[in-house]
Every structure is written in structure tokens, then in C-alpha cells.
Amino acid sequence: MTQPTVLIIDDEPDILELLELTLGRMSLQTRSASTLREAMTLLQSQHFDLCLTDMRLPDGDGMSIVRHIQQHFTSTPVAMITAYGSLDTAINALKAGAFDFLTKPVDLTRLRELVSTALRLNTAQADADPRDRDPILGISPPIERLRNQISKLARSQAPLYISGESGSGKELVARRIHALSPRAEQAFVPVNCGAIPSELMESEFFGHRKGSFSGAVADKPGLFQAANHGTLFLDEVADLPMAMQVKLLRAIQEKAIRAVGSQREEAVDVRLLCATHKDLANEVAQGRFRQDLFYRINVIELQVPPLRARREDLPLLVQSILGRLAERANQPVPEVTEAGMERLLNYRFPGNVRELENALERAFTLCEGQQIDAHDLWLSACPSASQDDAPDFSQIDHLEDYLDNIERQAITQALEETRWNKTAAAKRLGLTFRSLRYRLKKLGLDD
Template identity: 60%
Template sequence: MKEHPLALIVDDEPDILELLELTLAPMGVACHKAVDLAEARQYLQQHSFDLCLTDMRLPDGDGIELVRLISQHFPETPVAVITAHGSVETAVEALKSGAFDFISKPVDLQALRNLTNAALRLPLRYPQRERRTRYRLLGESAAMRAVRSKIAKLARSQAPVYISGESGTGKELVARLIHEQGPRLEAPFVPVNCGAIPNELMESEFFGHKKGSFTGATHDKRGLFQTAGGGTLFLDEVADLPLPMQVKLLRAIQEKSVRPIGSEKEISVDVRILCATHKDLAALVKEGSFRQDLFYRLNVIELPVPPLRQRASDIPQLAEHILSKLAGINQITCPKLTSDALEALQVYPFPGNVRELENTLERAMTLCDSEIIEAKDLHLPKAEPPSTPTSLPVGSLEECLEGVERRAILQALERTHYNKTAAAKLLGITFRALRYRLKKLELE
């Protein structure tokens, strides 16, 4: 935390200004008070502030104007907005405009202290370039440079981020880097695969439970929100949440509090929410299988992670890193790829992305007879030209469709080394649906 922080607080209500000042003073934060946008602009020209707190409704404008002004001209100053209770749309608009965070009226003093502490832990300099992440999130393509640059900016915010992209692109790594570059670095990063939790245990896992609240509850249990307290909760495969749980999750995010099963009291939680899925959330909203209000709350800022086929120029660097890591684990000399092998890797579309590249190289390293990996050692699947039959035997439509389904499933199983969970993800279906199709097609 900075030695003598200075905050700009903007509100036309004297009672609110006094409350904010009395709360920040014991934290060693001095305050300049402004009652409208005009006075706030004057202070910004005269002083360098470590934090700005502004009400949304001001006599000569609104807080969004101030957020945009500070984001554009004073990007090193985090600005948080004070919104009316339950005004989710306003909070989301503020975050999209560049606000660091928001707090609702009536102001919860502990939440205000948490917000202030997080803002004051931000680095003094606003990151102009992606530096530290280039050795973790590899690739010098324009696409990956853009991702790293956005990570550096998002790390300075508390806004929820929706990390989109295909399976195997590295979405969890992106989430970890956002956490590690932000003010919550010293607090936990808690990843959870939403599709791996049984429905009947989901509420207990997320919110915790009290001893005796249901059969088998032999002791109090902290939920994931409490475990991630002060840090980041990463909801992987968030599209797999059942609708009843989506309602409860939305409420927890909006109210910043949870109620453990069997408890009469709500517990305040201070977490940043990051989420990811390989599915198209917007399409799921249209289908009605994902709540629109939760989608807008999670998708304040979207960070797309490009598939490997769109950054083939990064494959040589990625391959060298993967082989070096595997050689270190197995305590052997790091093998080299021939130019033909590299070319084959760069031409192949990698539907499984970086994860499939890792599996391919590990298999090649295990099976090749020397320290040189040639194209034939990669055993990459050959792309089959699409078939366009001119006629079908009478009454064989179902058989034809089953044949297409069978080939798609077998290819997915081969690419994932017969890992059914990974194959289901590659096919974009649930594990249960894959099991049903395997049984129907007699592929078990």
C-alpha cells in the first residue's frame, strides 16, 4: 500500500461525503471532496490521486462521465462508482466504461475498506506493454500480443471477465495471469469446473453448509466463495451450470454475499469472478438454457483466446517449450523437430489446440527411435476430403447419419487417446450424451 494515499470523493450529499471520509481516514487515506463533476475536474488537474470514489448521480452529469474522463486522461487512478441498491445495469455500464469496481448504497463499510485496499495495492505504473506474461503465455503472433496486452489492463480492474475460446486454448492460464497481475495476487485463486460438480452437491460446494443441515453434514463446511475470499473465483465451463444454480449464483454475485445451507445469516464475500467456457454462451441464452441476466453480469468484458490454427506462427516456439519441459520431466536429452515436422505441425488445424499439440509431441517423443522427430513420427490424422454422394440407397438415411456420427466419435476418441471426457468436450456434447451414443452405436 502507498505511504500517503490521496482519494478524490465525489458526491452531492454531505452525509455520504462525511461517511466516506470517516471510513478512509483510519486507513491513512486523505480525501479531497467534490460535490459535482466541475469541481472533480478541477481537483484532477491539481493533484495526483491514488483512488477516486464517485456517486452515479451528480448535479451536472453522472459518474460514468467521470469514469471515462479518468480512464482516458488519468489511467493510473482507479475509479469506483457508488450505485443505487440493485442497480445492476448501471454497475455493469460503469465497469465497461473503465471503472475499477462499484459499491452499492447503503454503503457497506467493510466492502468499502476491501475496495480501497484492493485499489491501493495496484502497481503505481499503468502497464503500457505486455511484459511479464510473455514467458508464461507463449507466442509472438499479433493475436497473442493482443491477449497479453488485454490481460495487463484487465488485471487493474475488478470487473468480471468472460474468457471465451475453444477447448485446449489455455483459458485457465489466462485467468491465472489476470489474477497474478492484479491486487489480489496474495489471496487465493480458486478454479472450479462447473461441469464436474453433481447437481445435488452444487449449492453446498459453492456456498458451504452448517453442521446437521442435511444427512451427512457432520461438520461446518466453507464454500468456494469463502475459500476464494479476497481473491479470485474462476468458474470454468460455466455453461454447464443448471438453471436453478444460475439463479443462486447471480444473487451471490450481485449481493456480494452467500448463505450457507442451514444458516439463517448471510456472509459477505469479497471475490473477483472470472469465467470461461468453450461453448457459445450467447447462443445458449437464445436457447433458454443460460440465463440472460447472469450472462450480462458475467460478460462485462469478454476476452477471446484464439485457437491454435489462427496463430500457426507460434507453433515452433510452443513446440520447443513443450519438448524442453517433457525432456526435463523424463530426464532425457531434448529432441529436435525436423523442418518437415514443423511444417506438418503448422499445417495441421489442431482442433484440440495447445492441449492436442502437447499430446502429439509427447506421443512422438515416446515413440521415435532417436533424438530427431520427423513428420512421420507425429502420426497426425490426415484430413479426409468431404464426400458428396450423388445418391443414397433407398431407406438408408438413418444408416447414413449413424455412419457420420460413428466416424466423428471415433475420430474424437483417437485424437484424445480414448479419453471419453475430453472426446465429449471436443464434440461439444456432455459426457452422458457421449455414453448414450457409444451404447447406441455399439462402440462401447
């Protein structure tokens, strides 16, 4: 079997020697260049499985190498070596397509981890599930774009911010990125940041030592330790309290965490993926989310399209969801009538795929025979994409409750479509901000 070959680009002889010796002990072949020109010549003459490049070179900079490899040698991961504390440079390199970065002085343990991960990259994507097992279903242009972006971003170690409305499938996207990454054999650890009590958050994230607080009867590893060498997915990251945001920022920057009650830091190697349905930039502007943390987790943003932007995927999604439900219940898969499918296609789905799953599960349970018709789908008239769908007044027991429900759904839809920006939602609804605030309080939506 051919030994992997690594291209090392640095004009400091001591750094070159250190990297060559370390990689040689890992049974890797190396070629070295001290200038941009030499590196370009070597890249044209042979294939490399990995490139390590310094940022500053006598005749240029490492960013030129990153861009050149991204354009001409897409299967070769490239890692940037930067001066200690040059986080801006490292982040720019990640945005340009670098696989990862190292800081000087080079930590040899971190170097070996980076190299091992990078060399697993092509193998991981070659062994990944084929298209027919891709959990992200759809043939629409937005989904094809998302699928292509996922494939590219799985090759990076850059922190990734996944944005999208509630129920659109952000965790599914995060899991797919992990499955296509060189970390696929390691743990994927999903965390709902809004579900952890603030007083337990530090212990949950970083672990604790026995006796560090009342009830700590044994050492307990945290979520970062559980995700070590794998992927940590922080869902609803905007819900983190400010004190925890500070600790998370330090963990990301130092690639190390300190357990509650411990006197020393512990190195962790984690790919961080974050998501929220809120507008993080607006949260920063409102002072509820730290700008420096936003800058670190939003190195690359990946937008998940809402279901209403990919209506042509509905038949495929419906078939898949009903298939799962039928298999679970050990029953035949019901057929959706033409009227039922039309009802689905004309609905806006403010709750996205999650709402579709809930609607189909209700219909599957309550429908008679092996057909799901329009009347089996309990979908609100308010968020419909079609003006032809009139409400069924025979189902109204109390007019005030019915109108409140319509108003609640309209306001919730406007808030979700504006990423919970109340000013923008009020404008979309043709209300003043004060009027919207009054309605939110009246309907119990002002939490």
C-alpha cells in the same frame, strides 16, 4: 513514505463526511469535489491513487469521470457509487472501465475492502512476473492483443467471461489475470462446473453446516469461501443446472452466500471469472442458460484465439512443451525436424494447445534418438490445413473403423468451430440437420 491520496466526488455532504472520516482512519489523504467541474480541476492539478465518484452530480454524471480517467489517467482506478438496486448503472460503469462499484447506503466494510484492493493495484502490476516469465507464449498479433487485454482487465474487479475453444488456454488466461491483479497474493480457485454432481453443487459452492444433511459430520467451507478476497474461476459455466444458476446469480448480486443448513448470509469478496467452450448467447436463446445470469457474468468478454489463428507461435510453443517434457524425464530436449515442424504447421489442431501437448508427449515418448520427425507425430489427416497431406493407408486395419474415425473428427471439428451450434455445424459440413443428428447418434456423439 507519501500517503496515498483519494479523490471523493459526491454532492451529498453526509456521504462526503462519511467517506472522508472512514478513509482518514485508514491513514489516507482525501480531496473532495461536489461537482463534475470541481473534480476535473482537481484531476488536472494533482495525482490521485484512487477516485470514488457518485453517479449523479449537479452538472453531469459519474460516467463522464470514468471515461475521462480512463483516457487521461490510466493508472488511477475509479469506483462508482450508485443508488441501491441500480445494477444496470454499475454494469455500464464497469464496461466503461470502472475498477469496481459501491451501492448506497455505503457498507463501510465493503468500502474499506474496495479501497485496500484498489491501492494494491499498481504495486501488484509492478511486481508481476516480467515478460520472460509470462506463461502465455507467443509473438503473433492475436496473442499480443490478448496480452494487452489481460493487462487492462487485471486492473478491474468486473466479472469477466473468457470465451474460446476447448484446449485454447482459457484457464491459463484466467490465472494470468489473477497474477497481475491486486488479488494476486490471495487464492485462485478454479472450478470445473461440469465435474460436480448436481446434488452436491450447492454444498460445494457455498459450504454446509454440520448436520444439514446425511453425511455432513462437520462444518465445511465452500468454493466461494475458499476464494474470499481472491479469484474464483468457473470453467464450463454453461454446464451449471438451472437451479444452481439462480443461486449463483444471487451470490453475485448480493456479494454474499448462505451455507447449506445456515440461517444467515455470509459476505464474500470474490473476483468472478467464467469460461466455456459453448456459445453462451446461443445457450440463452435455447433456454438452457438464464439471461439475467449471462448479463451479470458477461460484463466484459475476452476471446482466446484458437491455435490455428496463431500458427507463427507454434515453434515457440513446441520448444517450451518439449523443454518441460525433457526436464520432467531428465533427458535432453529432442529436435523437431523440418518435416516434423511442417507437419505441425499444416495441421488445424481442433483440440488447440492441449492437443499439441498430447501429440508432442506421444512423440517424445516414442521417437528414436533425439529427433522428432513427421512420422512420430500421430496427427489425423482429416483436420489438416494442407491438402497435400495424404492418409497413410498402410496403417488401416479396418476400413469402416477408419472412415468412422475420419467422420467423427470432421464432425467434432465443425462443432467446435461453431461453438457446438449443431445447425451451423450441419451447414458447414454440407449436411441437413437431420443427417447430422443421425451421424451424431451413430458415432456416439449425441450426449
